[in-house]
Amino acid sequence: MVSSQHEAMHHLFRQDPGVFARTIRDLGLPFPDPIDVALLPTDLTEIDPLERRVDTLLRIETAEGAFLLLVEAQGHEDKKKPSSWAYYLAHLHAKYRLHPVLLVVCQDTSTATWARGPLAIGPPQWTSLIVHPLVFGPDNVPVVTNLDAAVKDIPLATLSAITHAADDSVIGDIMNTLATALHSIDNPDDRVIFTELTALGLGKGPAGQTWRQLMAVDTSFFRSEYWQEVRAEGRVEGRVEGRAEGRAEALLQLLALRGIAVSDEMRARIASCADRDQLADWFERALRADSIDDLFA
Template sequence: MVSSPHEAMHRIFQEYPGLFSRVSEVLGIDIPPPTSATVLPTDLTEARPVERRVDTLLRIETRDDEPFLLAIEAQGKKDPRKTTSWPYYVSYLHNRYGGLPVLLLIVCQDHATAEWAARPLTIGLRQWPTLTLNPLVAGPHNMPVITNVAEARKDLALATLAAITHADNPDVGAILKTLSAALREAPEDIADPIVELTAQGLGNRPAAQQWRNLVAVDTSFYTSFMSEEIRDEGRAQGLAQGQAQGQTLGQAQSLLLILEVRGIVVTDEMREKITDCTEPGRLREWLERAATASSAEDVFGQPTGR
């Protein structure tokens, strides 16, 4: 039950809105005198369901028996809406989980976003902030650049996050090469998630293709989805190349046979020219000419204007 003192201590400000100006003077806070005040509804219950989701939420237990909540947000660019969302997440989680401490970690891939995300978020007045949120930020400005294979092997998860946050680093090729080399001796159940997470983290950047090439070479024994996809692409590419080579070889052999049947002398230089040709269109043109040619010049001369 709400007590009378409770009611009096807040309702007096409804009756005398200007009172706060004088209270602030007593408390030593320099706040300009109000020109007006409006009494607003006090019910803070959501009028309609609003879906709010933090990217990842973990309850962390510690050796000191001081558990806390770790809320993790991946931030790809500056977003002014987060200045209201992030404080809400923290205050809501603190209330829902019985007052457990809440730590907000922001993970970024570029310096500008990391610098923006690291700024304290203040709710309140300039003279007296009511709530200040200090996000912890991990990004290219503070994550290590790992180009030593032994160092990467010591902590593959950290090496993976470091590679992802440095996706736009000019030396990302060396970073990814180090990570792929570190995975060579890792068990599949450890390597597979790292292969996939790194690919996802690189997105559609040029570095993503570098990673695919490295995985195809350095981790050829893995059975992860991306590794299988890369090998499938390689097999398809190899099949296509084989078919193309087979086609040109067949055309070259047919051309030599036609020339022989028609009694046209084929010099070593001409034979080499035919067998070394990798252009099916050119070989087809020579074949068509050989059908009616009376000399080598008729076959290998300039195009007839077809």
């Protein structure tokens, strides 16, 4: 079954294929900048009834010639994958007569290390094939916490959030930076796209829950489907116009999700606050706080 993380990864690369070029440039890899990018069919099934489908397939034109980019999201080590990846690469090379590059995107370092391989196919006495994917993971995708950098490259900031979702030491800062950077997008529809791509990629874990709460208190994202879902599930009370009580409830929800103990006195202080700017400041602190004292420091 295709997970939401898979969906987010390939939609992100379809939304802005240039994120590949910018990321490999940061990594110092020897790929030329794309001149043109075309989305190709992802169905690789032949006469054999076994369905074979990649997440995303792009044809990238450069000054040095064209190549194919296959994008796969991988959540865990899977012994069946090397043979599937070898099939994809061989089939596409034969079909398009272009050299293919397999890009695997991971959210944890152990999976990324395994995926890099090289992955050998053949008996111990003789290796017949070697699959050597290019891997983006938390160990090489940059941690985007600089606001100027995030504003200049929203897709890369989104990829940073998705790949570092499991790293509690940085994900709060990444999400807060990305949430602020999204205000720089003039088109509200584009803001919603990257908001929801981030939510999909983060999944239903603690980072995903925090992202939804962060978006729920931002009035410019109330038209998002994720806001509607959060509101329908009763996670945030109050009017969508951003009334203070709605923000206070969102803050309390965030503190609960982060496991920060809140006394009855502190809960009453938050719930009775009518200053939306103060609540916004507390919410930002709550993303990094280790205790309730950090919130009011």
